[in-house]
Amino acid sequence: MGEILSTHLPSLLIGQYPNGPLGGLALTLILSVLGLGLAFPLGIGLALCRIAPYAVLRVPSTIVVYVVRGVPLVMLVFWSYFLVPTLIGQAVSAFTTLVVTLVIYQAAYMSEIVRAGIESLPRGQTEAARSLGMSYGRTMRSILLPQALYNMLPSLISQFVSTIKETSIGYVISVHELTYSAGQVNSALLTKPLQVFATLSLIYFVVCFALTRCAHAVDGRITRRRAGVTPLVESKVHDPVLQG
Amino acid sequence: MAINLNFGSLLAAPHLEHLVAALKYTAALTAASWLLAVVLGVVLATLRVTGSRSLDRGVAAWVAYQQSVPMLAHLFLWYFGISTLLPAAAQSWVNANNGELIFASIAIGLCMSAYFCEDVRSGLRAIPHGQQEAARSLGLSFVKSMRYVILPQAIRASMPPFINHTVILFKNTSLAMALGAAEMTYVVREIENQTFRTFEAYTLATVFYLAVSLGLMGVGVLVTRRLQIPAR
Numbered sequence: 001m002g003e004i005l006s007t008h009l010p011s012l013l014i015g016q017y018p019n020g021p022l023g024g025l026a027l028t029l030i031l032s033v034l035g036l037g038l039a040f041p042l043g044i045g046l047a048l049c050r051i052a053p054y055a056v057l058r059v060p061s062t063i064v065v066y067v068v069r070g071v072p073l074v075m076l077v078f079w080s081y082f083l084v085p086t087l088i089g090q091a092v093s094a095f096t097t098l099v100v101t102l103v104i105y106q107a108a109y110m111s112e113i114v115r116a117g118i119e120s121l122p123r124g125q126t127e128a129a130r131s132l133g134m135s136y137g138r139t140m141r142s143i144l145l146p147q148a149l150y151n152m153l154p155s156l157i158s159q160f161v162s163t164i165k166e167t168s169i170g171y172v173i174s175v176h177e178l179t180y181s182a183g184q185v186n187s188a189l190l191t192k193p194l195q196v197f198a199t200l201s202l203i204y205f206v207v208c209f210a211l212t213r214c215a216h217a218v219d220g221r222i223t224r225r226r227a228g229v230t231p232l233v234e235s236k237v238h239d240p241v242l243q244g
Numbered sequence: 245m246a247i248n249l250n251f252g253s254l255l256a257a258p259h260l261e262h263l264v265a266a267l268k269y270t271a272a273l274t275a276a277s278w279l280l281a282v283v284l285g286v287v288l289a290t291l292r293v294t295g296s297r298s299l300d301r302g303v304a305a306w307v308a309y310q311q312s313v314p315m316l317a318h319l320f321l322w323y324f325g326i327s328t329l330l331p332a333a334a335q336s337w338v339n340a341n342n343g344e345l346i347f348a349s350i351a352i353g354l355c356m357s358a359y360f361c362e363d364v365r366s367g368l369r370a371i372p373h374g375q376q377e378a379a380r381s382l383g384l385s386f387v388k389s390m391r392y393v394i395l396p397q398a399i400r401a402s403m404p405p406f407i408n409h410t411v412i413l414f415k416n417t418s419l420a421m422a423l424g425a426a427e428m429t430y431v432v433r434e435i436e437n438q439t440f441r442t443f444e445a446y447t448l449a450t451v452f453y454l455a456v457s458l459g460l461m462g463v464g465v466l467v468t469r470r471l472q473i474p475a476r
């Protein structure tokens with residue numbers, strides 16, 4: 001195992017770089033950041049459409065979210081592989097295909113998080129803002145979204161972890177990310193599949209577990225800060241004596 | 245771009261047979277891994293509340309590991325890696341008896357067991373501690389109190405995420421294509437390679453997955469409503 005690690009770890013972490021294309025864990029992280037970063041504004045847009053007062057926006061966005069949630073990621077990857085070049089009329093790299101797929105997939109899931117975030121805010125927030133004379137758009141932008149997004153921070157980190165795991169699908173269309181690199185190392189060695197794939201799982205575990213712990217820490221902090229803002233209400237709710 | 249759709253040729257021999265076989269394969273893979281995941285998930289969640297600290301930590305570590313590693317990596321580790329640990333006779337038996345299906349079911353089932361475990365656990369947390377105390381003071385053993393008092397309530401409480409994860413499990417069976425398992429996604433890819441009817445082939449698969457996913461969500465709503473304890 002040690003021998004495999006010393007010779008092949010670089011190709012699992014950064015691929016052939018600097019003598020060839022960047023790959024491995026580095027590419028996995030780049031894909032995840034790109035995918036989630038681009039999905040973020042799209043997800044907010046979708047969420048706003050889903051709670052919009054107009055059926056013209058609400059119905060199509062709801063259909064999009066349900067379709068994306070009901071179809072496996074692999075199928076979406078194949079669809080983008082086939083449709084994106086057809087639609088824009090030129091060849092597209094596997095990397096771009098994967099980023100496009102991840103953005104669509106994550107935007108659908110993110111929109112559900114944003115929607116839940118907005119809907120979990122007390123109704124009084126909207127009512128107060130509207131009675132102060134703010135428009136619907138202004139209420140959303142200055143009152144609801146800032147609070148919802150702040151409360152969503154832990155979910156966003158969990159979503160980043162999901163995205164990292166989803167980039168492994170790049171294996172299917174030969175994007176040189178971590179799982180594909182492990183497949184290549186395995187083909188080169190031929191006789192050590194257990195060690196190679198155990199190493200692969202371990203790398204994913206270290207990265208994703210660290211991020212998950214981070215999400216828990218942020219979650220705790222936000223809960224505590226929220227509790228600090230309204231100490232009277234909170235202490236009443238959690239008082240074990242009153243609860244019996 | 246001239247659009248000339250032809251679903252008929254895909255829904256006739258020889259492709260129809262392959263699609264039907266793929267349907268059965270996906271159904272078998274979903275059923276086997278779901279059963280493994282649910283049973284193990286409930287057992288693991290129960291282990292976490294026995295009060296033993298080492299059991300609790302062990303299960304927590306298992307859940308963290310299964311949830312932090314992508315499904316594809318689990319599939320590769322089981323199919324290419326752990327399979328080599330089996331004795332030679334067992335290996336050849338597995339290879340002769342649809343090893344892709346067996347290892348894919350194990351990998352998907354074990355991974356999803358972590359999610360089901362968390363669902364049941366969150367359901368258990370919703371049950372007041374007095375329930376357990378009352379059951380024990382009535383003379384029920386720990387296992388019996390779990391079986392007759394706590395779990396039936398906890399599972400009701402955890403139905404919505406439970407259904408959500410069942411849909412995710414079903415969608416994840418498509419990843420077994422990477423092992424060469426002849427489930428729906430794999431077969432549709434094969435048909436597409438032979439006929440070049442990409443749009444039609446992908447549409448068939450997409451409609452299939454969408455119909456089953458939405459169907460499962462619908463059944464979930466019905467079951468949740470059916471199981472609900474009527475308010476008094």
